Amino acid sequence: MTFTLPGNPVLLRSYTLEDCAVLEANPATLDSDRFSFFGVQTPGRMRRQLESGGPPAQYGDVTGQLAVEAEGSFVGGVSWHPVHYGPIPAPAINIGIGLVPAGRGKGYGTEAQRLLTIYLFSCTTAYRIEAATDVENLAEQRSLEKAGFLREGILRGSHYREGKYNDLVMYGITRADFEETRAAGSAAKVSTGFTAAR
Numbered sequence: 001m002t003f004t005l006p007g008n009p010v011l012l013r014s015y016t017l018e019d020c021a022v023l024e025a026n027p028a029t030l031d032s033d034r035f036s037f038f039g040v041q042t043p044g045r046m047r048r049q050l051e052s053g054g055p056p057a058q059y060g061d062v063t064g065q066l067a068v069e070a071e072g073s074f075v076g077g078v079s080w081h082p083v084h085y086g087p088i089p090a091p092a093i094n095i096g097i098g099l100v101p102a103g104r105g106k107g108y109g110t111e112a113q114r115l116l117t118i119y120l121f122s123c124t125t126a127y128r129i130e131a132a133t134d135v136e137n138l139a140e141q142r143s144l145e146k147a148g149f150l151r152e153g154i155l156r157g158s159h160y161r162e163g164k165y166n167d168l169v170m171y172g173i174t175r176a177d178f179e180e181t182r183a184a185g186s187a188a189k190v191s192t193g194f195t196a197a198r
């Protein structure tokens with residue numbers, strides 16, 4: 001599966017074993033991944049998932065992960081999972097992203113999150129897509145804003161990292177926001193996001 005937009009240097013696609021080698025060469029550390037280091041992980045997690053075949057992807061999946069490729073190279077990954085508010089089904093999805101250090105600061109994170117948002121509004125019935133990041137993670141905050149997310153508020157003491165409770169900023173985009181942008185013309189390319197399988 002490949003998802004991109006015409007002229008976009010970034011595409012989202014399934015992981016390959018070559019990607020696993022890049023991940024294994026770039027394990028998260030406190031230095032390189034301050035905002036996404038929550039402890040030591042056993043290396044080769046993604047490789048084992050791929051080798052075991054993993055669960056088959058289903059249409060409309062509200063849980064998933066895709067590799068981010070930019071200018072022909074693997075630079076990281078995006079993931080998503082459902083979140084629930086209230087007793088009446090109101091499908092919402094929380095997204096996450098992590099780029100290897102060499103892929104950062106080149107606009108790829110912004111494009112990957114923009115593409116993932118378009119993909120999820122196109123292929124799931126989610127009404128709301130959200131992402132939370134540390135109040136000090138300015139790169140992710142700016143990246144989400146550039147990808148069309150609105151800053152919604154602070155979740156105080158909501159995640160534990162570096163031996164203390166930290167505040168998160170919540171960002172969100174609703175289907176109504178998305179449709180409004182599309183109607184205004186800037187997302188007119190949405191329907192051409194899919195390319196042939198590779």
Ligand SMILES: CC(C)(COP(=O)(O)OP(=O)(O)OC[C@H]1O[C@@H](n2cnc3c(N)ncnc32)[C@H](O)[C@@H]1OP(=O)(O)O)[C@@H](O)C(=O)NCCC(=O)NCCS
Pocket residue numbers: 033035036076097098099100103104105106107108109110111132133134137138139140142143
């Ligand atoms: C966060 C991340 C996804 C952002 O993607 P990226 O490709 O590096 O970011 P972009 O190049 O798209 O830049 C986004 C914006 O943030 C700005 N930015 C980058 N680093 C910044 C910093 N330290 N302070 C302030 N702004 C910063 C950039 O200047 C850019 O804004 P601009 O275009 O207005 O100049 C990526 O850096 C990453 O994976 N980091 C490590 C893992 C992580 O933090 N994941 C998110 C956890 S919630």
